[in-house]
Amino acid sequence: MRASLFKILRREEGKPREKEKKEVPKTPPKSVGLIIDGPNILRKEFGIKLENIKEALEKIGKIRVAKVVLNQYAPQGLIEAIVNQGFEPIIVAGDTDVRIAIEAMELIYNSDIEVIALATRDADFLPIINEGKGKGKETVIIGVEPGFSIALQNAADYVIKMEGKGEQTEGYEE
Secondary structure, rough: OOOEEEEEEOOOOOOOOOOOOOOOOOOOOOEEEEEEEEHOOOOOOOOHHHHHHHHHOOEEEEEEEEEEEEEEEOOOHHHHHHOOOEEEEEEEOOHHHHHHHHHHHHHHHHOOOOOOEEEEHHHHHHHHHHHHHHHOOOOEEEEOOOOOOHHHHHHHHEEEOOOOOOOOOOOOOO
């Protein structure tokens, strides 16, 4: 079994690295709102586990909102696994992109959420990342190769690259 199933990359914008560590007062963890693009991320061929996504995000802050958007083809076993992990499943008829955008905008305008995390590989969500940053939120993009949008990775404050094709788990295919 692998020791690490993800990598977290922090984008530093024009900040020189300091050689000395300064003592930083302990602050409460940041509140994180997470939206997962189910058909894009929870695919059998990727083998991504929800608990691995949670573990990676807990290094950034405390997850306060966790939703997984699925379409009507989602298997019942996947829906049960989502609920058992403490996530809220949202099932929509047809394309999931509009619902993901609505849920993300609700998080952006929620004053209790400091960090917006999107689990997707789809560059269509670049405006969501930009809007979140424009409203003072930190942004996290979670994805897996192949097809993980470079534009999303460059726009987000944090990038979490999940390791795909690990142990096969219950997944989701369109």
